[in-house]
Amino acid sequence: MNPPKSNPLNMFALEKQWLLLIVLSIVWSSLAGGAQNDLEGLARTSADEPTNILLLTAHPDDECMFFAPTILALLDTTAMLRRPKMHSLCLSVGNADGLGEVRRHELARSLEVLGIEDGRRWVIDRPDLQDNFTAEWQPEVISDVLRPYVLEHDIDIILTFDEHGVSSHPNHVSLPKGAAHLLSTLPGASTKPRPRLFSLITVPLHEKYLGPVVPISTKLALSIAQLWHRRPRDAEKTDAEVATTGTGTQARVPVAVSGLAGYARALRAMMQHRSQLVWFRWLYVSFLRYMWVNEWVEYV
Template sequence: MLPLIGLFLPLLLVFIPLSFLTLFVESRSGLLLTAETKRTLFGSDRKRRKHSSGKGGSSVGKTALLLIAHPDDECMFFAPTVIELVKSGADVEVLCLSQGNADGLGDVRPTELVKSCKALGILDSSKVSCLDHAELQDDPNAWWKASVIADVLSAHIGDRAIEAIITFDQYGISGHANHRALFDGLRYFQSLPMVPGRAFVANNEDANQPYSSAGRQSRRLSSRGAPVCYALKSISILRKYSGVLDLPYTVLNFLVRKHILPHRRLRASSSRTTLRASTVDAIKEKAAKAGLRTRKPKTSRGPSAPTEAVFVGGPLQAIQGCNAMTCHKSQLVWFRYLYLLFSRYMVINELVEI
């Protein structure tokens, strides 16, 4: 008994201060954001939306779409992000591209997904979609086609005012082929031509022609333009299973990238040539005549911070994420419990703009 106490006492001495650090960060709103990311996910008046999105009131926050490959991805990897967005008044929708039928459990897993999303705070089941697409079946060895993912995503979004899409990065956190394919599919979706008042056009169709009503559905470009896309950052396996112990490194790394590195980059690139205002205006004028939208060009007026976010869940949020995972009863094998105990993704999420 004494040897066990001697083994776990140092861990407790480290874990308890880090837990207080987590509580402090969570009390400071539970996240670290750059200015651009804050406007994208929460808008300019976050406090007003937070108070107006309580029980009985309608949310006026941003609308974010979580794009996942299988039921249980939402709680195993994205729980801190979903919980914080919901708490802050944002509307969160979930699009799962497969029913997770690799083990023949496709009949029960969509129901588990809806229950899990409710545990995370997405109470409206109509905001949770789980597809059964012939070309998007759960298979760790199958690489889903990017064009198919983009087509399905366009059809799902339709006329919805989706302002942010969140998914896996190119490494897929766990390396699962379906996770990694989502990143490629979202990049393909971003490359589709955009025409105001008309749809995203796929398969090299003429962007000047209205989208055929007999063809696939697709999203019309809203007045706010295309959604901003974010990817959940993959990390080394050592950090992945370090849980809350990874928090100090994550916070310090973020602050260094936000406040120190941009100034160094600015000094190093002080002689960089930038577009003249007349050139930018000319580009905008040509795009307007062609009926296309342009993105705001980047300028060198000041140091540019990374467009990313770090979501940190406190102990209560970690428990909420674990409760969501328990809704996936078909997936609760012994190593899942170890994942819940040690995975850093149950308490920390880093999102980077694609």
């Protein structure tokens, strides 16, 4: 009796199923865990004490919509040799719609979810620092407000938006200018250098709403960069050469990538801002790159 012949169509279907399983497993493993590149540079000083890091934001919900991957990575004790002290200063209560007091309490609950302790988080409500989509805040005003927090809490690093403010919101755009103005007016000291200022890199619009694709592509890029810098000829370069090459500059960009657990925690923090959860913000948190990945550059 002749053995049954194998059906090529069945074999092809089986191969497609295996290929799909392999692809899905790769995607799952890429999303499951977080990743970092040179993030320790944001939490390292010459002193023996933990670094004091201040997150400077403009409105309640900025902290979770734009900065959550970095906050969570910096406060992850398993990833850092010395856990930094995270502080948060929000320069308005977001009172554009008359919900300032509601949003103040929402911010406190969000920061609790993200892990920034009570006593290290503050929100400002001043007439000259109101939530306003048509006007920039004055750098001198921001500097004056920021100064006592930086000095009293011995801040080493300030994290905020860059000159594009992610969304071009004029309040966001004002923050690096105000922080830079403060640093330029602080006296230099031999015992402790001025704080360093880092800005969240604004990406082009076509890259901003790629959602879960971003952590996968970023992790792949980081892996390739690490392999590139492990080449024997790179080991022979001087620090100055590495700092001036294109690949050297890329390797020194601090990057925080959240995994699924980090994204879920950022989403839980955003859920505390119930007054802001209109339909289009659900689209933001579903597809916004910054819920997954933060890339930083030192503001000079």
